[in-house]
């Protein structure tokens with residue numbers, strides 16, 4: 157499943173187009189996270205909480 | 215409002231429609247006389263007929279039964295609220311079904327000629343120089359429809375009574391065209407054709423102030439923004455040899471972010487990833503990213519300003 161598996165975790169290659177990057181960058185600019193990478197980590201953490209609470213429309 | 219003097223009155227007879235110039239700030243009341251009568255409705259920007267009320271946009275924003283407190287929107291890229299549904303005493307309308315047409319009555323019932331909403335609309339619109347090709351998808355007032363579990367739309371009988379009415383407040387100058395639906399052999403109007411009363415009133419300051427504000431967005435474009443602002447006046451389609459495509463944001467270059475997941479994050483990721491992405495980690499993480507973004511930041515769930523959303 158992983159692009160690259162190590163003993164400590166794995167690396168995911170996240171491909172974003174310029175529009176998706178614009179939205180990411182605008183969100184970062186709002187102070188939601190330090191940078192693009194931090195935003196993705198935050199998204200995963202908060203998404204998991206929402207998913208566990210059944211709060212995500214599928 | 216009934217105490218107010220109407221500035222225009224008309225009784226629509228079965229088989230007919232009427233084009234009415236409705237200025238911004240005027241209210242068109244469409245009222246049942248005998249009850250149980252479906253009314254098809256078209257509306258155009260009075261100063262530019264290429265902008266018209268768009269059922270697709272309207273049902274996306276307000277659902278399959280838009281009623282009191284919702285808007286009739288024009289088509290992309292105009293996307294303005296043209297009319298506001300200020301009152302709706304019966305509360306059953308339809309934006310799923312197209313206007314009925316002569317084809318339907320010939321194919322299904324064998325009629326050579328029969329009253330039908332398309333031809334009635336076209337004849338009413340002809341008073342303003344429009345052609346049968348200009349009739350657009352109709353907003354069907356006083357029409358009861360349902361969507362079945364297998365995804366089909368069906369028509370049921372209706373229970374509107376004499377005096378039931380819809381009040382449409384014009385937010386721009388429009389040509390409003392209501393017509394008595396021609397379907398007397400369907401349950402749409404309970405197998406009968408009845409007249410409909412039309413009145414136009416001036417809205418009060420208080421009524422105008424009560425309309426929810428819709429935002430003005432850069433994406434709402436008019437002919438001055440079009441690469442080709444000229445209305446095509448001949449019928450055949452021929453290629454423009456000088457055409458050079460200018461699609462927005464194209465080419466859509468991509469960048470790759472290398473996201474290092476800790477063992478805990480990797481386990482979390484695997485527990486929430488959606489099966490639709492198979493073993494594509496990148497697609498699954500992109501889904502997580504934008505689904506999260508939607509849940510946290512999305513301002514307009516129906517893809518348009520959530521004004522009067524229901």
Ligand SMILES: [Zn+2]
Nearest residue numbers: 314331395396
């Ligand atoms: Zn009809």
